[in-house]
Amino acid sequence: MDTGTHFVMGIALGGLATLDPAVAEGSVTATAVMVGTILGSQAPDIDTFLKLRNNAVYIRNHRGLTHSLPAVLLWPLLISGTIYALVPESNLFHLWIWTFLAVFLHVFVDIFNAYGTQALRPISSKWVALGIINTFDPFIFGIHIAGLILWGLGSPPGYTFLSMYGILVIYYLARFREQRIIKKAVKMQIPEARKIIMSSTMRYHRWKVAVITEKHFYVARANNGAVTILDQFERVPLPVSEVLDVAKYDKNLAAFLSFSPVYRWEIESNDTTHEVRFIDLRYRSNGFYPFVAVVHLDRDLNITNSYTGWIFSEAKLRKKLNILPG
Incomplete structure (x- = not known):
């Protein structure tokens, strides 16, 4: 999910925590828990900062280690332990429980996106991506905002958000049902x-x-x-090609291949350069396929430049590759 949705989920979980007697009866613990659920709802996405390095590092690692099984256990310990060190009057056990739920919920809802996560690491590095919920879902975000407004108007937060999550369970089941119906329709057209x-x-x-x-x-x-x-x-098999053999070692193409499950490829050569292009087929937008990996090599098969990421025009791609207009 997007950062904004994860943030409102953290607040909502802090409100739901008021159903816990240890939280409801202690204002210090309630405040600590709210901080814990907000931080816990954001912590796994700390790897977003990898984008500051380059797209290859980001694609290879985003929603990887920080969303893994060990991370789901370590984030709550780190966050709740830090909060408790600052607020020792809070109930550490209940602070940890609700922080753990916030981290778990973050990773859990991310597997329903098309991007997915490597939530099963270190058991498996496979991407778990169910594809039933968009990265930003207006209904999910909207119902959280509605719950927060009701809380602000005096509605009891625990039961308000408990009801909201009940509605969301039904919503997710409806999305699974529609996905199943569409897959049957696809099988009818493409047996x-x-x-x-x-x-x-x-x-x-x-x-x-x-x-x-x-x-x-x-x-x-x-x-x-x-x-x-x-x-x-x-579907054209990858050819036996020296150009391709060298290009596969490029960090941008390697990152693309580690992430994309369905793509086509192109190799174009002239007297001075070779271009290897891989195109992800999942994200067609207005007739264009914006998620690509491109590698350029000179006539001696030295990699001169490369790029992977989202590009919505050839002009922008040439700019990313530092190619002057022809």
Whole structure:
């Protein structure tokens, strides 16, 4: 989820904690718990700062180690221990419990996005991405804001947010149901589909769909249950190529390949340069595929520049690669 949604989730969890007698009966503990749930709801995303280094490091590590099984245990210990050291009058055990729930909830809701997390590390480095909830979901954010407003108007926070989370459980189940219906519709149109990768959008009934068959990739859109195929690409195996063998060692392309489950590739060469381009097929937007990895090599197969990330025009890509207009 986005930072704003995680933040309001932290506040909501602090409100829900008032159902805990140890929190409700102690103002110091209640304040400590609120701080703990807010910090716990944000802590796993500390790896966002990796983007300041470069996209390759960010893509390889975001939602990785900081969202792993050990991190889910260590973040609450670190946060609750620090708060308790500053406020020893608070109830450490209940502070830890609610901070742990905040960290767990952060990691848990992130697995429902298309981006996903490596939440099973170190058992598995596989990305867990269910794709039923957009990174920013207006309904989820809106219902949290509504709950906070009701709290501000005098509604008891514990029962207010307990009711809200009950509604959200139903909402998530509805999203799973719609995803299942659309996958059946895709199978009707593409019976040979081996894998169907779906990404929700901010519009409730609109989804992005990528399909893998033995011989083709399909890119589709689902709207109100109707599936429309937008593009079809032949699945061409990666060739035996010295250019590709060298390009694979580039940090940007390696990061892309570690993250993207469905992509096509292009290799273009002229007398002086080679360009290797990998294109993720999950994120089609207005006829363009913005998530790419590009590597340029000279005639002697030395890597001259490379990039991976989100680009919405060729002009911006050339700028990222420091290529002057031709």
